[in-house]
Amino acid sequence: LTRQLVRVDDGDDQLVLGDLIDHLLNKGVVIQAEVVLSLAGVDLVYLRLQAMLSAADRVRGRKAKR
Amino acid sequence: VSGPFYVYAILERAPRGVRLRGLAREPVRFVRCGGLVVAVGRMDAPPAPQVANLARHDRVVRRLAAAARAALPARFGSVAPTRDALDDALRPRARGLARALARVRDREQMTLRFDGVAAPADAREAGPGTRHLRRRAGADPRTQPAVRALLAHLAPLVAAESVDRAHETGIARVHHLIARGDAARYRRAVARARATDPTLRVGCTGPWVPYGFAAEAER
Numbered sequence: 001l002t003r004q005l006v007r008v009d010d011g012d013d014q015l016v017l018g019d020l021i022d023h024l025l026n027k028g029v030v031i032q033a034e035v036v037l038s039l040a041g042v043d044l045v046y047l048r049l050q051a052m053l054s055a056a057d058r059v060r061g062r063k064a065k066r
Numbered sequence: 067v068s069g070p071f072y073v074y075a076i077l078e079r080a081p082r083g084v085r086l087r088g089l090a091r092e093p094v095r096f097v098r099c100g101g102l103v104v105a106v107g108r109m110d111a112p113p114a115p116q117v118a119n120l121a122r123h124d125r126v127v128r129r130l131a132a133a134a135r136a137a138l139p140a141r142f143g144s145v146a147p148t149r150d151a152l153d154d155a156l157r158p159r160a161r162g163l164a165r166a167l168a169r170v171r172d173r174e175q176m177t178l179r180f181d182g183v184a185a186p187a188d189a190r191e192a193g194p195g196t197r198h199l200r201r202r203a204g205a206d207p208r209t210q211p212a213v214r215a216l217l218a219h220l221a222p223l224v225a226a227e228s229v230d231r232a233h234e235t236g237i238a239r240v241h242h243l244i245a246r247g248d249a250a251r252y253r254r255a256v257a258r259a260r261a262t263d264p265t266l267r268v269g270c271t272g273p274w275v276p277y278g279f280a281a282e283a284e285r
Contacts, residue, residue, distance in 0.1 A: 015179060015269040015271060016271050017117065018179070018237075019177050019179065019239070019271045019274075020117075020120055020121065020124060021117075021120060022230075022239065023124075023139075023177075023274060023277035023278070024115075024120045024123060024124060024139075024141070024142035024277070025115065025120075025141070025142055025143075026141075026230075027139070027141065027277035027278055027280060027281065028138070028139045028140050028141035028142070028144075028277050028280045028281065029073075029076055029138050029139070029140045029141060029144075029163070029280045029281060030140075030141050030144065030281060031073050031140055031141070031144035031145070031146055031152070031155045031156070
């Protein structure tokens with residue numbers, strides 16, 4: 001991945017990863033969809049999507065508060 | 067081609083001579099839908115959104131974008147169970163999607179990330195209702211003079227801009243559409259702005275396919 005993305009902040013993989021997650025889970029054309037979230041090996045969250053997906057970090061944040 | 071379909075991207079036309087494998091190694095196929103072309107793979111279940119799968123999805127969309135003048139990425143996890151479901155989802159939006167495709171044609175996206183973006187001081191002094199509404203709206207990084215100066219510096223390279231305001235995380239992003247091939251000039255311009263103003267805290271990634279301009283242009 002980092003070979004494909006050219007960055008100002010060389011070596012900051014977290015920056016690229018954060019943008020990758022935000023772009024893929026928060027952006028793009030939405031088709032009615034189903035998805036099972038299992039980011040970074042945390043608990044599975046099943047979502048039925050009609051419109052918008054929450055950002056992965058927000059989903060993880062909500063689960064952490066439970 | 068029969069479903070279920072995992073959707074990668076929407077294109078103006080099927081790229082010639084492109085043979086791609088999707089994130090489950092399935093062949094990527096092109097389906098006509100409402101005057102557009104949808105790049106799909108046959109997949110019985112949506113992939114788990116693990117980082118490796120996100121990166122694979124991104125890689126497939128990048129290859130599609132490299133083979134086409136315009137590509138709108140689908141959101142990760144988008145599955146249509148049948149061809150009819152795909153038609154139902156996209157045909158009513160075909161005109162907006164065509165406009166969005168025209169907007170991103172021959173362009174790519176750069177993303178600026180600003181950390182620690184807070185609501186302006188007057189929001190903290192306002193009443194609770196106003197504070198709530200302003201929190202929901204999020205904080206616009208462009209209220210900061212250093213950010214405005216950076217954006218003005220980049221303006222000659224920018225064809226379109228979209229902004230993700232900061233919420234609880236304090237992270238805001240500004241996405242720019244630039245001409246394909248201008249990423250190095252853009253990065254140099256960001257680096258120059260950072261050198262001029264050491265207080266400017268900005269990260270820059272790209273080039274990306276235009277994730278930040280796919281849904282926005284449908285409105």
